[in-house]
Amino acid sequence: MNEPDPRQGAQTAGPRREVVVGDHRYLLLGTAHVSRASAEEVRREIESGAYDAVAIELCDARHAALTNAGELAQMDLFQVLRQGKAGMVAANLALGAYQQRLADQFGIEPGAEMRAAIESTAAAGLPLALIDRNIGITLKRVYRRIPWWQRISTMGALFASLLSSDKIEESDIEKLKEGDMLESTFNEFASESAAMHEALIDERDRYMAAKLLAAPGARHTLVVVGAGHLKGLAGYLEAGMDAPRETIERLDHVPPGARWVKWLPWAIVVLVFAGFALGFSRSTGLGQQMVVEWVVINGALSALGALIALGHPLTVLTAFVAAPITSLNPTIGAGMVTAAAELWLRKPRVGDFSTLKSDVTRVSGWWKNRVSRTLLVFVLSTAGSAAGTYIAGFRIFGQLFGG
Structure with a gap:
């Protein structure tokens, strides 16, 4: 019927x-x-x-x-970051923003x-x-x-x-x-x-x-x-x-993720350290070059993400310093460190929370509102660090086995 x-x-x-x-x-x-x-x-x-x-x-x-x-x-917001829910909160805001834009x-x-x-x-x-x-x-x-x-x-x-x-x-x-x-x-x-x-x-x-x-x-x-x-x-x-x-x-029930996904970050850490060790075993100069490239590539791309999010200058610097380290420690991500820094440096005001839903309906509002900008810092610096991990990793092994 x-x-x-x-x-x-x-x-x-x-x-x-x-x-x-x-x-x-x-x-x-x-x-x-x-x-x-x-x-x-x-x-x-x-x-x-x-x-x-x-x-x-x-x-x-x-x-x-x-x-x-x-x-x-x-x-x-800090609890959201600590529980690893920043990405989901950002996705929910984006979903709500699209519907709000239509409704407006x-x-x-x-x-x-x-x-x-x-x-x-x-x-x-x-x-x-x-x-x-x-x-x-x-x-x-x-x-x-x-x-x-x-x-x-x-x-x-x-x-x-x-x-x-x-x-x-x-x-x-x-x-x-x-x-x-x-x-x-x-x-x-x-x-x-x-x-x-x-x-x-x-x-x-x-x-x-x-x-x-x-x-x-x-x-x-x-x-x-x-x-x-x-x-x-x-x-x-x-x-x-x-x-x-x-x-x-x-x-x-939320099914667990594939086991290989869980172990992949640790496998990358082992391979990177193995690459460093092999590089130093061949020559001190090669080993140092690989470490420098790891720091520069990983740090620069994470910092670029924080910069695109218009993070505080010290947040951008934090991204550059933290990303090469957090990429070698899967228990903590670069995004959590950079977002925590942004949150400490630019604490959201009451007005940021009250206008959050309306602010994110505009592209510029994501950068204007301190809450959504902190989430952007998390997402973009995380993406930059992830990209840097793979790019730097491929360069390391390219130098070792590229002939």
């Missing part, structure tokens, strides 16, 4: 599908996350009084971000339909279920599922989206709720990266279906999800699950 509810007539814009599982009825309402019409439609549906529960495509973390305006102001064109907040669902559900005194998987787990599972080269291209495409100045018409956003266009879009996406599609879309469809089936207390539930999840979620609900709670636990 994919027809408008006759109670709403021509006002209903979003695709919808009703699924009956035993005594429970689910009305799946597909929305566009930056659509004004979607937010209004969600509010109308809840206020109709036809439902005894509401479920929405949010996890605890995204719900907190949407309802707690001061969440970013409470972020301990139409004068509506990103996730306005979810906020409408939260507010209307509370006003109606109905139970609210958060059925999506934690965004951090989803991103980690995507990271684990795709090859290293695709990780680089994906991050590049994500940040490149911030540079785009293309305008999108609101009518085009509304068309994104038409099932055929969405299905063809995701089919094309799957052909390019089936693993990414599974982790981002299919797994979450299964997860949300499992969450609904694991706690079916309500008789008639309104389920507010992005329109791209409509078909998959309906399919999993209709197919049923023997053990939904086990499905939830399985999809919440």
Whole structure:
């Protein structure tokens, strides 16, 4: 069933599908996350009084971000760096910035339909279920599922989206709720990266279906999800699950990385030290030359990354000094050292946290805001150090075995 509810007539814009599982009825309402019409439609549906529960495509973390305006102001940036979460925080900001940029064109907040669902559900005194998987787990599972080269291209495409100045018409956003266009879009996406599609879309469809089936207390539930999840979620609900709670636990598990990835940094350290030893065994001059090249190449590229991020001059110097050392110690990265230096030298102000979400919607804002600039220092100095490690390593072995 994919027809408008006759109670709403021509006002209903979003695709919808009703699924009956035993005594429970689910009305799946597909929305566009930056659509004004979607937010209004969600509010109308809840206020109709036809439902005894509401479920929405949010996890605890995204719900907190949407309802707690001061969440970013409470972020301990040093703790983020120490826990190795700086890259993920930067990726989340980039994702949010892209959605915010679209939303700014139409004068509506990103996730306005979810906020409408939260507010209307509370006003109606109905139970609210958060059925999506934690965004951090989803991103980690995507990271684990795709090859290293695709990780680089994906991050590049994500940040490149911030540079785009293309305008999108609101009518085009509304068309994104038409099932055929969405299905063809995701089919094309799957052909390019089936693993990414599974982790981002299919797994979450299964997860949300499992969450609904694991706690079916309500008789008639309104389920507010992005329109791209409509078909998959309906399919999993209709197919049923023997053990939904086990499905939830399985999809919440982050698989460990490949062993060779874990040991690769240590292998590089051993090879570099072996190269130094072999170089000194041949001649003191050759050994010294290789050490100098290691320091200069590794340090200079990491410092260049910090410089591109407009880090403090002492942060740039820190990158040059730290990168050649941290590259030989896989337990700590150059980015953590340089970002910590930047954080100490230019402590973010309260205003930087309060304007962070809006600042990162503009390319210049990433460099203007002290919080996002610290994250840029981390990402770019880390990338520079990584590049320097491989370039310097190849030069060392080129001099030893290049003839």
